[in-house]
Amino acid sequence: MSVAFTKEQDYEATAADLPDRPISPHPNLVTREGLAALDAALAEARQAFAVAKAAGDQDLDRSALARAARDVRYYAARRASAELIETAGDDKVAFGSRVTFEREDGRRQTFRIVGEDEADPTAGSVSYISPLARALMGKTVGDLASFMGGEVEILKIA
Numbered sequence: 001m002s003v004a005f006t007k008e009q010d011y012e013a014t015a016a017d018l019p020d021r022p023i024s025p026h027p028n029l030v031t032r033e034g035l036a037a038l039d040a041a042l043a044e045a046r047q048a049f050a051v052a053k054a055a056g057d058q059d060l061d062r063s064a065l066a067r068a069a070r071d072v073r074y075y076a077a078r079r080a081s082a083e084l085i086e087t088a089g090d091d092k093v094a095f096g097s098r099v100t101f102e103r104e105d106g107r108r109q110t111f112r113i114v115g116e117d118e119a120d121p122t123a124g125s126v127s128y129i130s131p132l133a134r135a136l137m138g139k140t141v142g143d144l145a146s147f148m149g150g151e152v153e154i155l156k157i158a
Contacts, residue, residue, distance in 0.1 A: 018066045021074040024116050026129050028081040031096050034118035038079045045071035078117060093136045093157055095128050100156040101136070101145070108155065113137075 030038065049068035087096030093113070100110040111132065112125045119127035126133050135145040136154065144151045 018070050020070060023074070023077055023081075024129075026116065027083055028078060028115065028117075029085050029095055029128060030082045030115040031085065031087070031118065034115045035082055035084055037118055038075060038082055042072070042075035042079050045075050082115075091140055091157065093139050093154065097136075098158040099136050099154060100158075101152040101154050103152050104150045110156075 045068060049065070049072050052064040052068045055064070085095045088094055090097075093099050095113055098110060098112040100108060102108050110124060111121070113128050113133045113136070114125045116127045116129065119125050119130070128134075128137075132147055135147040135152075139145050139154050141154050141157060143154050145154065
């Protein structure tokens, strides 16, 4: 069969049909910083959409337009559902708390409990729905929390 009769894959059209980014079924709790980050991401996505749309008439880059439109939909939905939670400064671990704990092997770690979109364990933040955050919630300094088959002791809450 000649190559002339085969249909080449249209990668650009495939990219233009991107599925929406999944939206978590959990409440969209955010810190002040998380809300600001959502606002910035939405503004950036809207800017990317405007640029892709303007360039689309010349370059016909449907994949860039599709990615930008998908991001606008995602960040607009996340911003609309965002619930700002002010940190209480309580003596109990809660949303927004920065918790220092010690593992059984002697390692000390500190994480801040934040919303899903702002969680970044490598930067010291975990989502409030993560197993670690759920194990720590409601505890006070000196309490033990079960986590991953072991225990951690809470040393400090800020």
